[in-house]
Amino acid sequence: MKKSYAIVGCGRVGTALARYLAGAGYKPAGFASRSLSSAKRAATAAGAKVPVSVQPWEVTPKADIVLITTPDGVIRETADKIAEYEGFAKGAVVLHCSGALPSTQLSAAENGGAHTGSLHPLQSFASEDIEKNPFAGIMMAVEGQGDAVKTAWQMAENLGASPFEIQTDKKMLYHASAAVASNYLVTLMHLAFQLIIASGVPASKSYTILKPLVQGTLSNVENNGIPRALTGPIARGDAETVRHHIAEIGEAVPTCLDLYRQMGRHTIEIALAKGDLSEETAAELRQMLGGTSS
Ligand SMILES: NC(=O)c1ccc[n+]([C@@H]2O[C@H](COP(=O)([O-])OP(=O)(O)OC[C@H]3O[C@@H](n4cnc5c(N)ncnc54)[C@H](OP(=O)(O)O)[C@@H]3O)[C@@H](O)[C@H]2O)c1
Structure with a gap:
């Protein structure tokens, strides 16, 4: 039989877990949030x-699994408070869903005899609208104490996700990677949009025009890996084209130049690893893109 669960912090992630854990056969034990209306919604x-409450320790004692899905900044104090009221059952599994914070934020629960861990969905939850299962097909990072990892792993699979284990003391680096892959991709697309709009393409068409190129590149990364997926002027050592890029960007959209240069400098190293770029051209490109020539 599946375990019972309580959720503390019924926002975007908490409400999604409330619904899809129940759908996967887990038994709801209670919901708590800062406001009663959010707990009721979950x-x-x-x-x-x-039971629903604004006092988490009123809904957690009977739960086999307690999920603390408050904002990151209050996870520790929430766990501390529940432990103070002896709200964790002995042997319960207590998890939070932060990507950046380690499970050690839940040390008060551990001291009270619970097993602690974290279960981070690599997904962007934009609202509490959860008509479609947001866990289906995604990756979920799991870390913590043995029993907690086992339970979190099983839950992820039951939600339709693929779990993988990460190191507790390296969570911040793991989270930085996720932030780069998701957030900086948006920044990169913003840069590409600014440049294509400056070239005369209507803003309304910029995404449609660049999308197949981006998807093709992503599929090259998947199929060929890095550095083989890299193409373009830096990869083939075409310093003249890069020189013209710099000149025209500097004239038309100078605010884009710094990021273009920084990305270019990093791209030189990938191109060298690929093997098509000579050390001599790499030095010329480095100088052009604002790095040193050595
Ligand atoms: N959103 C995402 O895309 C995403 C993705 C992966 C992981 N996460 C992680 O999931 C966790 C929850 O994030 P979220 O986006 O779901 O946040 P959220 O939508 O802001 O929801 C957090 C909920 O916690 C409640 N809350 C705030 N302070 C509380 C307290 N002291 N005690 C009890 N409840 C409290 C709020 O209550 P009321 O509504 O009652 O005021 C709110 O509904 C975070 O650790 C976050 O890092 C989020």
Whole structure:
């Protein structure tokens, strides 16, 4: 039989977990949030008539699994408070869903005899609208104590996700990677949009025009890996084209130049690893892109 669960912090992630854990056969035990209306919304999402409260320790004691899905800044104090009221059952699994913070934020629960861990969905939850299972097909990072990892792993699979284990003391680096892959991709697309718009393409068409190129590149990374996926002027040592890029960007959209140069300097190193770029041209490119020539 599947375990029972309580959720503390019924926002975007908490409400999604409320619904899809119930859908996967886990038994709702109770929901708590800062406001009663959010706790009630999660109970409705789970389709359960169970206790709801603004005092988490009133809904957690009977739960096999307690998920603390408050904002990161209050995870530790929330766990501390529940432990102070002896709100964790002995042997319960207590998890939070932060990508950046380690499970050691839950040390108060551990001291009270619970097993602690974290379960981070690599997904962007933009609202509490969860008509479609947001866990289906995604990756979920798991870390913590043995029993907690086992339970979190099983939960991820039951939600339709693929779990993988990360190191507790390296979570911040793991999270930085996720931020680069997701957030900086947006920044990169913004740069590309600014340049294509400056070239005369209507803003409304910029995404449609660049999308197949971006998707093709992503598929090259998947199929060929880095550095083989790299193409373009730096990879083939075409310093003249890069020189013209710099001149025209500097004239038309100078605010884009710094990022173009920085990305270019990093691209030189990938091109060298690929093997098509000579050390001599690399030095010329480095100088052009603002680095040293050595
Ligand atoms: N959003 C994402 O894309 C995403 C993705 C992966 C992981 N996460 C992680 O998931 C966790 C939750 O994020 P979220 O985006 O779901 O946040 P959120 O939508 O802001 O929801 C957090 C909920 O916690 C409640 N809350 C705030 N302070 C509380 C307290 N002291 N005690 C009890 N409840 C409290 C809020 O309550 P009321 O509504 O009752 O005021 C709110 O509903 C975070 O650790 C975050 O890093 C988020």
